[in-house]
Amino acid sequence: MTRNETDDGGSDEPVRRDATDGDVSELERELTDRGEAYARVTVVRREPPVSANVGDRAVVTTDGELHGWIGGAACAQTTAVDQATAAIEAGEPRLIGIAPDPDTVDRSGLEAFPMRCHSEGVLELFVEPVDPTPELVVVGNSPIARSLTRLATELAVDVTVVDPEGADDLPADETVTATDPATVADAVGPSPLVVVASMGQYDARGVAAGLDADAEYVGLVASDARSDEVTERAAALLDTDPETVRAAVTNPAGVDIAAHTPAEIAVSILAEVVDARTAAGTGGRRAPAAESETTADDEDEDVHADRDHEGQDNHDHENHGSHDHEDHDHGTGDPDAVDDLATDPVCGMAVDPETAAATVEHDGRTYHFCCEGCADSFESDPASYLNDGETAPP
Template sequence: MYDEFFSKASELLNEGVPFATATVVRAEKPTSGKPGDKAIITPTGVMHGWIGGSCAQPTVVKEALTALAEREPRLIRLSTDPHSEGRAGLIDLPMTCFSGGTLEIYIEPQFPLPRLVVIGNLPVAQALVQLGKAMNYNVIAVDPDNQGAGLEKANEIITDLAVMADKITHLSHVIVASHGHYDELALEHALRSKAAYVALVASKTRAEAVIDYLKGQGLSTEELAKLKYPAGLDIHARRGDEIALSIMAEIVQKRRTAEPLAIEALLADI
């Protein structure tokens, strides 16, 4: 079961899907759960694993979704007499059936690292890789020319743009800085993805030419509207590292001003 647990956790993290883990830390008979039993709960309320059967599952799912929405862990106790003994930091909740027993379960939300996908090997791309790592992003460098130099700090270096497309999730921030070498193909993949942010490092004239090309490739107005150019906030940047800083500042601004996920939205799909 543990192999399945960690395999599922790895799968969700790679897909950019947040989830909560639930671990039984204490159990009193009669209950089918025992200390060490684990489960993963997805944002849609699906449970993978075992924490004590149908008496505990509905409450654990609801509390897991609350933990995800509040971004805080919680320790819950399920029993037929939830008010028998209070303890600081412990949330007492009733069992949904009367089979008896008590379970204490630690629930912890898990959030994938935001992903930075950097395409190209210009000085600005190299600086983005370094800044992204310093800011705790999962950095993927895409270097079709396979030069490699300056990109070593990335979590992963890939050379195939088609492979890159499979790496882009809704938590991805994609920056194309290839100096015209493969702007069009890279953007075609990125703009058709679920990426949270897509930017092109290029002049306005160059960017407009790229957009005209992409229109000819059948990209919709909605897809093209996702493209940010020029990339980054206007801080009068000139050097590659300054441009990279302006781009990361824009990404932070976008992430921190995004509307938080409401608990009502999480509960709606159950």
């Protein structure tokens, strides 16, 4: 008898069929490679007459398709599919029993359903949802992005960093050195979790890449004012409506925990990422995107966009610390003037010592900051922002 045939004749002996476990295993590998959730359904008990053996298994996809073999006619398989899709949605395994009289199999830890097939018999199935390891894409090499990458290693996620400089000192599983949205979207897996924290260097490209990759979550570290600008630029890159982009992006990224330091902000973002992953289940959201040509001028505009500290509310600046530090043109017209800039040791932003928002003296050195928040963070714990042997900034 082949796998597609059934035995409803009432024999007490298990039916022997051609094994197709290899086919199911191959399908599981394919689904995992595509990052698609599914449920594995395994026969753990049977009573004749049913055409299934203990150990037979099937795969149920999110759209309710059953592949493999668990015996039973359409009535039993319908129950199995319904319970499998529910398990995928809930993210929790379950044990179900299907019998002519559900009370005969009902017990603690098992949910019983009626066997409505004329052939009757009993099936007990273990339904196990399988959700491939999610991918966290961190766009940027800012202090917040670096803290986020390091802390994410404690979670069950694969971490991909998007950094043109290809930083190799971070514990990332993959590094993408391109910033073109389509290239980044092709390089990452399906439905990733994306955090854009490049501090203006390529924020718009990171947001566009997240939407193009059908990300379950796109978080942006920026002020409200800068978020509007990033949204406009990302919408132009995707050739779509800015409101569609705005609705798909969470800004400021992170839950409100009064975070100030890069590490604290990273913790708040990871908390939101975990929550978003749980809430999203197997779904994702996507802004419609069209193929667009990305030019060097576009990149230059992203890199040199004006920064904006106004309108930062909630936990974006003073309460959150995720203020937006776009690399910008200081208006000098002299490229050598960049050499006279200091570096804010907290956020990494270039600061003109003459117009710095705050300065702090430490160990005989003067440090310049873009804002009072960075100065306060540094003053509370200078050692966490300084490297051994570091020289004083200009």
